[in-house]
Amino acid sequence: NIKVKEPDKVEENNFLFIKSQRAVNQTTSREVWFIGQPLVDRNLISKEEFMALLNRVKELWGKDYNYFYIMHRSGKVPEYINELGYNTLSFDNPLEVVFSLKEKIPEIVGSVNSAALINIRKIYSGENLKFFYCQLSNNFYSNRSDSKRILNYYQEFTDMTCVKL
Numbered sequence: 678n679i680k681v682k683e684p685d686k687v688e689e690n691n692f693l694f695i696k697s698q699r700a701v702n703q704t705t706s707r708e709v710w711f712i713g714q715p716l717v718d719r720n721l722i723s724k725e726e727f728m729a730l731l732n733r734v735k736e737l738w739g740k741d742y743n744y745f746y747i748m749h750r751s752g753k754v755p756e757y758i759n760e761l762g763y764n765t766l767s768f769d770n771p772l773e774v775v776f777s778l779k780e781k782i783p784e785i786v787g788s789v790n791s792a793a794l795i796n797i798r799k800i801y802s803g804e805n806l807k808f809f810y811c812q813l814s815n816n817f818y819s820n821r822s823d824s825k826r827i828l829n830y831y832q833e834f835t836d837m838t839c840v841k842l
Contacts, residue, residue, distance in 0.1 A: 692773070692800045699777045705784040705806065708743045709734065711763065712772065712788035715752035721821075722813055724757070729842055730789075730811050731761050737809075737840060738785060745783070747772065773797055782806070787840065789813060790827045798835065812841040 711734060716722045735744060746758045748767035758765055768775045772793040776782060777800060787809035788794040798808050810831040818825040831837055 690796075690799075692796065695773055695777050695800055699800075700780050703780060703782050706743075706781045707741055708745060708783035709738055709785040709787070710745050710747050710766075710783040712747045712786070712791045712793050713749045713752060714789055714791065715749055716789065717755065718752055722817055724755075726814065726842070727755075728757055728761060730813070730840065731758075731763065733840055733842060734787065734809070734811070735762065737838075742785070773800060776800075785809065787811065787837070790824050795827075795830070798837070807838065808835070809838040809840050810835075812839055814842070 711731065717724050717727050731746075744761075744763045746755075746763040746765050748754065748765055750767075754765050773796045776797055783806075785807045786794065786797060789811045794808065794810065810828075812828060818828060832839070
């Protein structure tokens with residue numbers, strides 16, 4: 678919780694402008710979008726743990742979906758993404774904006790620690806979309822209070838599916 682002194686107050690962004698600009702009659706496609714982050718590049722998790730997690734996502738939703746790894750703007754394409762059966766997508770604009778302007782959106786969206794995931798979920802609350810978050814090993818959260826806070830938010834305040842190894 679963020680506390681501020683009076684007369685200031687915290688305003689939660691409801692994304693009214695983005696909601697008002699959404700494409701008309703958006704439909705979903707049999708796609709799973711995994712919002713990427715440079716966790717391996719920054720040595721926050723091992724390549725093996727990340728690959729296992731991406732494979733776990735595919736196990737949960739199966740062969741009937743097309744899988745996409747959405748590039749983080751500060752990351753590079755991991756060489757093993759194609760081996761895992763994921764296509765890569767990258768965008769110049771914030772993902773929340775891109776998502777809202779597309780006529781076809783993925784049926785399933787998820788990530789590890791992603792503000793974009795939280796925002797898209799807020800924009801599309803009540804829609805027929807599925808959201809998931811990935812829980813990494815306890816070692817990842819032990820020294821990262823921000824990541825632990827995001828994980829707690831996912832667990833306590835959302836009904837998103839938890840994907841863990």
